[in-house]
Amino acid sequence: xxxxxxxxxxxxxxxxxxxxxxxxxxxxxxxxxxxxxxxxxxxxxxxxxxxxxxxxxxxxxxxxxxxxxxxxxxxxxxxxxxxxxxxxxxxxxxxxxxxxxxxxxxxxxxxxxxxxxxxxxxxxxxxxxxxxxxxxxxxxxxxxxxxxxxxxxxxxxxxxxxxxxxxxxxxxxxxxxxxxxxxxxxxxxxxxxxxxxxxxxxxxxxxxxxxxxxxxxxxxxx
Amino acid sequence: xxxxxxxxxxxxxxxxxxxxxxxxxxxxxxxxxxxxxxxxxxxxxxxxxxxxxxxxxxxxxxxxxxxxxxxxxxxxxxxxxxxxxxxxxxxxxxxxxxxxxxxxxxxxxxxxxxxxxxxxxxxxxxxxxxxxxxxxxxxxxxxxxxxxxxxxxxxxxxxxxxxxxxxxxxxxxxxxxxxxxxxxxxxxxxxxxxxxxxxxxxxxxxxxxxxxxxxxxxxxxxxxxxxxxxxxxxxxxxxxxxxxxxxxxxxxxxxxxxxxxxxxxxxxxxxxxxxxxxxxxxxxxxxxxxxxx
Numbered sequence: 001x002x003x004x005x006x007x008x009x010x011x012x013x014x015x016x017x018x019x020x021x022x023x024x025x026x027x028x029x030x031x032x033x034x035x036x037x038x039x040x041x042x043x044x045x046x047x048x049x050x051x052x053x054x055x056x057x058x059x060x061x062x063x064x065x066x067x068x069x070x071x072x073x074x075x076x077x078x079x080x081x082x083x084x085x086x087x088x089x090x091x092x093x094x095x096x097x098x099x100x101x102x103x104x105x106x107x108x109x110x111x112x113x114x115x116x117x118x119x120x121x122x123x124x125x126x127x128x129x130x131x132x133x134x135x136x137x138x139x140x141x142x143x144x145x146x147x148x149x150x151x152x153x154x155x156x157x158x159x160x161x162x163x164x165x166x167x168x169x170x171x172x173x174x175x176x177x178x179x180x181x182x183x184x185x186x187x188x189x190x191x192x193x194x195x196x197x198x199x200x201x202x203x204x205x206x207x208x209x210x211x212x213x214x215x216x217x218x219x220x221x222x
Numbered sequence: 223x224x225x226x227x228x229x230x231x232x233x234x235x236x237x238x239x240x241x242x243x244x245x246x247x248x249x250x251x252x253x254x255x256x257x258x259x260x261x262x263x264x265x266x267x268x269x270x271x272x273x274x275x276x277x278x279x280x281x282x283x284x285x286x287x288x289x290x291x292x293x294x295x296x297x298x299x300x301x302x303x304x305x306x307x308x309x310x311x312x313x314x315x316x317x318x319x320x321x322x323x324x325x326x327x328x329x330x331x332x333x334x335x336x337x338x339x340x341x342x343x344x345x346x347x348x349x350x351x352x353x354x355x356x357x358x359x360x361x362x363x364x365x366x367x368x369x370x371x372x373x374x375x376x377x378x379x380x381x382x383x384x385x386x387x388x389x390x391x392x393x394x395x396x397x398x399x400x401x402x403x404x405x406x407x408x409x410x411x412x413x414x415x416x417x418x419x420x421x422x423x424x425x426x427x428x429x430x431x432x433x434x435x436x437x438x439x440x441x442x443x444x445x446x447x448x449x450x451x452x453x454x455x456x457x458x459x460x461x462x463x464x465x466x467x468x469x470x471x472x473x474x475x476x477x478x479x480x481x482x483x484x485x486x487x488x489x490x491x492x493x494x495x496x497x498x499x500x501x502x503x504x505x506x507x508x509x510x511x512x513x514x515x
Contacts, residue, residue, distance in 0.1 A: 091421075
């Protein structure tokens with residue numbers, strides 16, 4: 001078990017976002033969470049990287065539980081996750097290499113280790129030749145690849161991708177999906193939120209719909 | 223490794239955001255310059271007041287019938303009064319000499335005898351050089367057997383005390399206002415600089431950076447801004463002293479002159495200001511969620 005939700009509810013100012021969610025994610029899973037904007041997809045992922053705490057219930061991610069985790073332990077949970085956002089969240093003041101290397105610097109890795117891992121992961125996402133480029137010199141697809149490389153570099157057990165193709169054209173979106181599927185085939189669990197149903201149809205794995213504060217597994221018509 | 227990286231990041235942050243660094247250093251320089259000038263004016267005005275106080279002495283006149291044994295007894299009684307630092311004896315003959323020096327006439331020749339009494343000039347301990355304490359000392363001295371009269375510059379002390387109260391009150395108000403303005407200005411400038419890097423802080427949290435790891439480069443950068451602001455303001459004050467000496471007057475230059483440690487203190491204060499300003503500002507952004515609700 002990688003992720004477990006036990007009767008998890010979240011509310012803001014007495015408004016429910018999620019209600020009594022029970023969820024189990026196993027190693028190697030590829031799960032797409034679909035739902036309309038504002039349905040609570042991002043909140044579901046935020047609960048997993050503990051940027052948001054449940055109002056009721058318990059979220060367990062790996063060895064960390066929302067019930068017992070302290071604010072000092074949260075960074076150590078995040079080092080075991082790879083988080084990918086729609087808006088990339090790259091640091092604009094440094095190049096591709098330094099953006100990816102930063103995720104290793106925070107762990108106190110040696111410079112030799114950093115060099116080796118960053119080059120490997122940039123090769124994996126097909127960007128080793130653009131390691132010296134600044135984020136603004138890259139296309140949206142390339143920026144998302146850097147973001148994925150940064151998420152992969154710490155060898156996480158789980159990738160959380162929040163609308164990873166939200167800012168990309170259909171062709172590039174498909175490339176990013178293929179990259180995520182490739183990562184999943186190598187054994188890393190991937191959880192992706194999206195409202196792009198075409199993309200979800202192309203993805204293998206479970207599809208979970210978030211509707212009326214609930215999460216349920218669905219099958220999409222081809 | 224992490225510490226080395228933080229230092230590197232701190233210095234890089236300085237280089238990467240040149241404009242905001244320049245603005246922060248400029249704000250620091252102006253704030254420290256104003257505070258520094260105020261500190262100099264306060265310190266030197268205070269030492270002028272102290273030099274006036276140092277001139278305050280008490281003179282105790284001895285009754286004419288006191289013999290040498292009685293005079294010795296009076297001396298030890300005087301020295302036992304709290305607040306008396308030293309007593310120097312002026313005999314009748316010495317008093318006559320002083321009279322001649324001051325008025326150009328020999329009192330023995332004018333009056334056929336010396337009416338001037340022997341006396342003791344008393345120096346007061348520092349804490350007693352004010353009108354309230356002087357009154358207490360005065361009353362104790364007049365009670366000593368064989369003491370005829372006690373005189374001191376009572377009015378001067380009273381005026382000094384009144385002026386000092388106004389001076390201290392005004393200085394405290396101005397100093398506090400300047401300090402608050404400096405802290406407010408510097409911390410807001412730093413906050414704006416860090417606000418521009420808010421996205422970067424979010425990314426740092428996203429990849430699992432601890433609070434300490436995020437904070438450290440900002441503290442180093444803030445310290446660097448403070449030290450540079452301190453150095454620049456110290457240079458400006460040194461230039462003011464130098465220019466005053468060269469183009470205005472030596473007295474004005476002396477009034478503004480300060481020891482080397484004052485410059486070091488300004489740089490250290492700048493460093494602390496930069497450190498605290500950055501610490502406070504970055505704390506707020508570290509506490510924010512990655513995704514703002």
